[in-house]
Amino acid sequence: MLTLDEALQRLLEPIRPLTGSESVDTFAALGRVLAAPVVSGLDVPPADNTSMDGYALRCADVAAGGTVLPVSQRIPAGQPAQPLSPGTAARIFTGAQLPDGADAVVMQEQCEALADGSVRIDAVPSSGQWIRRRGEDVMRGAEVLRPGDRLTPQALGLAASVGAASLQVLRRPRVALFSTGDELVMPGEPLRPGAIYNSNRFTLRALIEQAGCECSDLGIVPDRLDATRDALRRAAQGHDLIVTSGGVSVGEEDHLKPAVEAEGRLDLWQIAIKPGKPLAFGAVGHEEPTWFIGLPGNPVSSFITFLLAVRPLLLRLQGVAEWQPRSVPMRADFDWPRADRRREFLRVRRNGDDGLDLFGNQSSGVLTSAVWGDGVVDNPPGQTIRRGDVVRYIAFSDWMS
Template sequence: MSQQPMLSVDEALDRLLAAARPLTEVETVATEAALGRTLAQSQVSPIAVPPLDNSAMDGYAVRVSDLNTQGDTRLPVSQRILAGSVGVPLAPKTAARIFTGAPIPPGADAVVMQEDTTAVEDGVTVHKAVTPGAHIRRAGEDIAPGATVLSAGTRLFPQHLGLAASVGLAQLPVVRRLRVATFFTGDELVAPGMPLEPGRIYNSNRYTINGLATALGFEVVDLGTVRDDLAATMAVLARAAQCADVVITSGGVSVGEADFVKAAVERQGRLDMWRIAVKPGKPLAFGEVAGKPFIGLPGNPVSVFVTFCLFARPFLLRMQGVQQVMPAAFWVEAAFDWPRPDRRREFLRARLVRDEEPTTRVEIYPHQGSGVLTSTVWGDGLVDVPAAAPVRQGERVRFIPFAELMR
């Protein structure tokens, strides 16, 4: 029987995102506790920001008509207005000493920068004429009352919390945290800190997957390592589906005699084995157990890292209710040759370098094997190489920073 053609990366992503069912449970948290959470409902501003016309800098509030356009103008200082206080109407032929953020007094129509003045006894000499509106921040120029300041489906980062606070929002409605259950199978796996006997390996994938999920703000339910046994695998799989929203594991989903995850999932739900035209990676299992999505990542350490970032991450974020789930990328000059590309789309571990010009370029780790986890620590991103596309030094390539894949 011939194998099904491989899915492209974009086709696999489309299928995953189409299958994601966003959580609907909402909880209200203090704004300062909302970092990393997903906003459940759009927020509108109850006020204008700024609430009043105010000074953009330290200086003097004046009437433009009082200034001499041909030379210096000496004006008495009639009042002093600090941020947080409100002045009185500005008397004609006077100036008000004003500080950044302080409200513009009625009658004033411009601010002269402190640098364009000289303080004199009982007054100020203005050396430079200004135009109406100079150095004034108008009420509502940033945010109008009733304007939407934050949209539903936004992941809340520090700037979002600052914006919410700027309009007086002390609490925010957020989607409850997605619960991700993980477990790992294999009699060869050993926990770090234990003796490493012949034929055994330390379980790095557990730390990679749990770490990535935690960095994205999900609640991780780590069910540990399961021995190679069908009954034990079925039991932990049922427990995972019962206590979490999504189940993720790595390895154990091929057709080998000791690969029990595939059989366990098929007995308790359904499983699709996808062959994706991606390197590292290619095999990806996606299915459902007791109504909960199941993702089976490849077993090689680098493949786990890359396929989680490319496929599991956007799926999980969409389930969390996030609207924008794809990482930002940019184009940069290649500082390497890649003369023998694979027929699959490749994601090379890479890092940015700056030479003397200065020009930002990207270099790749010399060993791109799927077991070389060192490359993910050495690098700070992935170079996205289209299928069967050689790369020559100096050409522009698409670069995805790790920082984008872990937020």
Template sequence: MLSFEQARDWLLQRAQPLAATEQVELLAAAGRVLAEPVLATLDVPPHDNSAMDGYALRAGEQTAAMPVSQRVPAGSVPQALAAGSVARIFTGAPIPPGADAVIMQEQAETADDGTVSFSQPACAGQNIRRRGEDIRAGQEILPAGKVLNPADIGLAASIGVETLTVFRPLRVAVFFTGDELVEPGRPLAAGQIYNSNRYWLAPALMRLGCEVIDLGIVRDSLGATREALRDAADAADVIMTCGGVSVGEEDHVKAAVEAEGSLDLWKLAIKPGKPLAYGKVGQADFIGLPGNPVSGFVTFQVLARAFLERRAGLPVSALTPEGPYPAAFDWTRPDARRSEFIRVRRVCVDGRWQLELYPQQGSGVLMSCAWADGLVRLEPGQAVARGDMLPYLPLVQ
């Protein structure tokens, strides 16, 4: 059996980051990975401007009652300041040539004759935001590799950038084999089960920003499986499926991948989990997750996800635990040989975080994964008594 760390390292080494890029409009860029740094092409602010609503003047020429020679709203182009006068000015408006300070309106009083007097003397530079103070032309404002969030997009807009160069989405083809599988919404005959793996895997891939090529349920024959693999390899960067890769299974996935490419098959020392396959079909990577939905889901979270992230040019989620938090449960029958990823929920009780356990950890259905918001990794043989402090791995769903 392969340890969890060995499998993760091995997979990550084989994840070749995408190189292909595309241009996207700003409003479609959230969540995409920046492929080239963004450099500022202008100074921000583009001109010295007022930090306040008030009056612009030349500090050395302040007098007791000053005429207002012009009005400068934001967006206007001021004239040179007339000697001995002030300009009415608003936040963000350019400072008129000749002015070197702004007095805020709260410190000003207007007389009947329209002249303005101030309760404070002006100091040169006061309440002026300088050109280039925030961003200088040429400065890198967003680094390559960054996953773009709303603030990044707003920042790019503020220097006039219209499109961004991002990595194209990773294309992942999925298919599901097993003549017992039925799509939801159809009636279930004896011996049949609903295909649940498609419905957690495709959304999980979409959440990672992947383009999903969904080949649906493939008939349980070697020929049909080989054909699905060839179609998938033509269209996708990565092919994923659930099931069909453990010893003795009534399935043709293993033989089909070996016939169309190459396959490494592992027994992992993790629970739930165990069978995991990695292969190549043409240029495409193949990842075979366990067929049991809970095993597949957990293996996706802790192993396949990291592979896909690196492959897509995303930063790899570090599996850095939070906490530790006290266990609100006992775990008395640990697995002697495998690391266990138990499904837990972090709850706040009397102002303190603690971890609750989904009671049926052995189940093959996704109740535990839907209920949980995190995992706790237990080492082989590790039991838990109520109150033990446990590191908590949040699920990213």
């Protein structure tokens, strides 16, 4: 069996980022991947401004607390400021431009407005206090976002702060999805004897869309070689990747292997992981082939294998360099005495004592474990776990971000 690292190396080595791009409104760019850098054409903030409501003044004019100064102007945010006359203060509001000549702001809680229109300053200011300097966030000409960055809500805000009304992003990978199996039916249909509801279709479609891709759902394909070959030919048209679940074993009713071999090329791998040992990787078509990944049919195996193998491939297609999930050391509040020769991904949940609890049934068919849990323990081959041991924890939220 291949190790996971060996399988990922073989899987990702031939994958090249997509080259097509498009310009989209910054409002519509959430989750997209930048194709071109965002360079600021201005300083942010564009001028010195105040971070407090209060009074702008010269420190030299306030030698002691209780100094009274006439108020020479009022400066709301968004209004231009006049130069500050010596020996005066300016009433100023958060975000407003600092007047030339002022070198500090005293917050209004440390001042008292007097009836004659002057203000008493009750605290001696220090130079620069409560002032946000021009360009302290972003300098003109700075590259604030790089090609390959996935656009988060805060990244969109940063792009907007430098005036980017639209962004050049890579086109979304187009993924075709189908399930194989005569036993599969859709929720809402009668559950005949021997049938099961097709949960993988919902899980995988959501994971594909969450990864920033367009998903063409081709439904459930009957367990026939001709039907499987036809589905593969349709899936290869206009798509970058085909993802399937089920049918990647070598039983008489598992038709994906011969179908992919007839329509393209296939490697059938046994990966030393649990859950999710079988993985099929190849391509469909001969002139301009479409990548293919066949996942196991058990729901947890399909879920975990997608995160381990399909997600990195989709991120690579989008030009994302950092695809490895972040693992953090945490304390195991459980025992796992059964070492396995494969690398295990145990469904766990953080508890209120900064430790990890283990879901009692780690079967690859128990999808409740992936809903109850908020992540997995990445457990090396041959490793037992005793209560109190430090283990490697990967949160689902980090894995799917």
